[in-house]
Amino acid sequence: MPYLTWMADVLRDAGLRVVEVDGWQSRGYRGGMSDVRGVLLHHTVGAPTGNFPSLGFLLSGAPPEKPPPLANLGLARDGTWYTIAAGLANHAGRGRLPGFPVDRGNPHLIGVEAESTGADHGDWTQAQVESYPHGVAALLRHLGLPADRAFAHKEWAPTRKKDPAGWPGGINGFRDTVRAHLEDDMPLSDQDIFRIWDFKAHELNNPATVHSAAVWLVGANMAAWQSAGAQKEIAGLRAAVEKLAEAVGAAQGVNPDDLKKAISDTADRI
Numbered sequence: 001m002p003y004l005t006w007m008a009d010v011l012r013d014a015g016l017r018v019v020e021v022d023g024w025q026s027r028g029y030r031g032g033m034s035d036v037r038g039v040l041l042h043h044t045v046g047a048p049t050g051n052f053p054s055l056g057f058l059l060s061g062a063p064p065e066k067p068p069p070l071a072n073l074g075l076a077r078d079g080t081w082y083t084i085a086a087g088l089a090n091h092a093g094r095g096r097l098p099g100f101p102v103d104r105g106n107p108h109l110i111g112v113e114a115e116s117t118g119a120d121h122g123d124w125t126q127a128q129v130e131s132y133p134h135g136v137a138a139l140l141r142h143l144g145l146p147a148d149r150a151f152a153h154k155e156w157a158p159t160r161k162k163d164p165a166g167w168p169g170g171i172n173g174f175r176d177t178v179r180a181h182l183e184d185d186m187p188l189s190d191q192d193i194f195r196i197w198d199f200k201a202h203e204l205n206n207p208a209t210v211h212s213a214a215v216w217l218v219g220a221n222m223a224a225w226q227s228a229g230a231q232k233e234i235a236g237l238r239a240a241v242e243k244l245a246e247a248v249g250a251a252q253g254v255n256p257d258d259l260k261k262a263i264s265d266t267a268d269r270i
């Protein structure tokens, strides 16, 4: 029964602002999560003013019908993410979607409650319109799940729910934005680099390919070089480059120093 204690770092690494609510790492309704298969998107139906007026309610709930916590994560009007519970949260309720046990979404879905009055026309702030799909993309990327694993609560429970109401472009628009983040915008994490590296390494069978693979990797991570977290990403990239240089060099008879120099020359030109 895992606790999703990686959430704060993953959101921060994506360049998002995060507030860690006291005790979130060990908070959960009767324990941790099961295998996570997606993210469920909510709106709070909270007060019309304030940055995140629903936080207290999400933490205290309304027992016995709604025992807390009522969300794993919260999203404030200014786009800040709040980590609320790394363990199980009560947010999905009765409902169903393909690939999930009926009426049992909570163990398999990260629940995000975004501050909104729930007005049909949508009262989302520009900061939320940017931050909500960005953060969901970061979570899905970490989990190795695609954009279509972001679900609206109204898809889980269409007869009783309408959240997230009034999202620009609807839930398919939300997923399109998530997809764009997953495909293009996000800086590569160390884990991503190693995964790609591993994949490319299997295709290598001659020194020319080794070199082009190295150039390819450097190019793929250009966005990361230019991002806010650039120093950390560069450190990860260099470690990965050296690891591959040594492994491929030994296996293919390529001098690892030549490979490192070729990569370094390429990097210096970018």
Ligand SMILES: [Zn+2]
Pocket (backbone or CB within 6 Å): 041, 042, 043, 091, 153, 161, 163
């Ligand atoms: Zn909901």
